Amino acid sequence: MQLTHFSKRLSTVGNFLAITVLCLSAIAFTWHSSLLSNTTAIAAPSVNFIANADSTVKGKANEDAGQTKNFIDDAADKVKNTAKRNASKVAESTDGNGSFVQRKALKDTATIQRRADEDAAKTKKAVDDTKNAVERTVDNIKDAFGK
Missing domain, CATH: 1.20.5 (Single alpha-helices involved in coiled-coils or other helix-helix interfaces)
Structure with a gap:
């Protein structure tokens, strides 16, 4: 066409x-x-925004760290309770006569409880380290924009 x-x-x-x-x-x-x-009008609110975000982020980091530590404590308590229940079941099944199996179960219970405490302490320290790293990062960002 x-x-x-x-x-x-x-x-x-x-x-x-x-x-x-x-x-x-x-x-x-x-x-x-x-x-x-207008770049001068934009620059001033960003500093205030960063300052507000600073307290918000740090508050949230502290809150989350506290909740995480409570969760770690709960998990350690559950592990300890389970170890105690297992040891008592072994004691009931052996009629509490102090047999080798019962002594082994009690020894294992003590080891499990000790390790639960150690692992909980290590994990709490890692949570604190992470929280501190977040707070340091926020401070560094605030310092970078504040200058």
Whole structure:
């Protein structure tokens, strides 16, 4: 299908108008954003925002660390209780006569409870280290933007 002379001209004018509108829109958006941009007005609220975020993040880190430590304590208590229950079941099954199996169960119970305490202490220390790292990072970011 061949275009007539009139439709060729109309197609060319349409392309030209589309390109012109696109370029003018790009220029208008660029001009508008550069005229309304006020960097001093933007800089001041960001420092306040960072200061507010500082206390929020540190508060959340402390809260989460406390909850995590409670969870660790609960898990250690459950491990200890389970070890005690298992030892008492062994004692009941051996009629409490001080057999080798009963002594072994009591020794294992003591070992499990000691290790539960040690693991809980190590995990709590790791939680504290992580919380401190978060707080140091927040302080470093605050110092970087504060200067």
